[in-house]
Amino acid sequence: NAGVMQNPRHLVRRRGQEARLRCSPMKGHSHVYWYRQLPEEGLKFMVYLQKENIIDESGMPKERFSAEFPKEGPSILRIQQVVRGDSAAYFCASSPGVRYEQYFGPGTRLTVT
Amino acid sequence: AQSVTQPDIHITVSEGASLELRCNYSYGATPYLFWYVQSPGQGLQLLLKYFSGDTLVQGIKGFEAEFKRSQSSFNLRKPSVHWSDAAEYFCAVGPGDYGGATNKLIFGTGTLLAVQP
Numbered sequence: 001n002a003g004v005m006q007n008p009r010h011l012v013r014r015r016g017q018e019a020r021l022r023c024s025p026m027k028g029h030s031h032v033y034w035y036r037q038l039p040e041e042g043l044k045f046m047v048y049l050q051k052e053n054i055i056d057e058s059g060m061p062k063e064r065f066s067a068e069f070p071k072e073g074p075s076i077l078r079i080q081q082v083v084r085g086d087s088a089a090y091f092c093a094s095s096p097g098v099r100y101e102q103y104f105g106p107g108t109r110l111t112v113t
Numbered sequence: 114a115q116s117v118t119q120p121d122i123h124i125t126v127s128e129g130a131s132l133e134l135r136c137n138y139s140y141g142a143t144p145y146l147f148w149y150v151q152s153p154g155q156g157l158q159l160l161l162k163y164f165s166g167d168t169l170v171q172g173i174k175g176f177e178a179e180f181k182r183s184q185s186s187f188n189l190r191k192p193s194v195h196w197s198d199a200a201e202y203f204c205a206v207g208p209g210d211y212g213g214a215t216n217k218l219i220f221g222t223g224t225l226l227a228v229q230p
Contacts, residue, residue, distance in 0.1 A: 004156075031216065033216070033217065033218075035218075035220075041222060042203060042220040042221055042222040042223050043157075043203065043205075043218075043220040044220070045217040045218060045219070048215060048216055048217055055214055055215065055216075056214065056215040056216075056217055058215075058217070059217070091156060091157065093157075093218075095216065098214070098216045099145075099164075099208075099210070099212075099216070100216075101145075101147065101159055101162050102159075102207075102216075102218060103159065104149070104156040104157040104158070104159075105156050106155060106156040107155075107156050
């Protein structure tokens with residue numbers, strides 16, 4: 001049973017470019033979460049989505065960041081006009097429901113040059 | 114405010130010695146509690162979880178944790194550490210049974226465990 005899959009594993013973008021991070025949840029999981037891990041910090045919640053719906057985006061920066069989880073296909077975290085401060089590891093997690101534990105993917109390491 | 118505190122940033126133990134990693138939380142109601150482990154460059158692996166019931170929970174790799182409501186703590190323990198346990202350990206809290214629509218986790222800043230031969 002495949003776990004949570006994220007791609008790419010490493011992504012390098014120049015300042016001002018767009019970054020697209022993809023997450024495929026575990027089979028049977030319809031709840032997806034995005035977290036960001038900055039150097040020397042723990043993980044910070046960004047957004048929680050179910051299929052076609054954003055449930056909680058309280059941790060998402062107000063500008064340049066967006067997330068979606070369409071009916072078909074992976075969840076996408078999109079960062080427009082990246083800046084150096086966006087360099088971090090971005091982790092996706094999934095769960096089968098709202099009161100279940102979350103299983104994490106391997107992460108996407110974003111480097112902005 | 115909701116928060117998780119892991120007071121030990123780094124811990125070094127000898128192989129075969131016992132281990133206890135501390136975790137304290139501040140939360141409005143009884144939360145769900147988790148411990149995750151992260152090896153360098155990897156994702157997070159769930160070690161164990163507490164939702165309700167017996168306050169001593171067993172996890173994978175020989176780890177256990179005890180929920181103490183009066184102390185708002187959820188400390189992780191292992192009786193005999195192996196060199197392969199060297200990693201970073203994160204405590205996390207999530208909404209409990211009455212947490213509403215969200216399911217976001219709040220993480221501590223982690224404890225980096227080194228194991229001496």
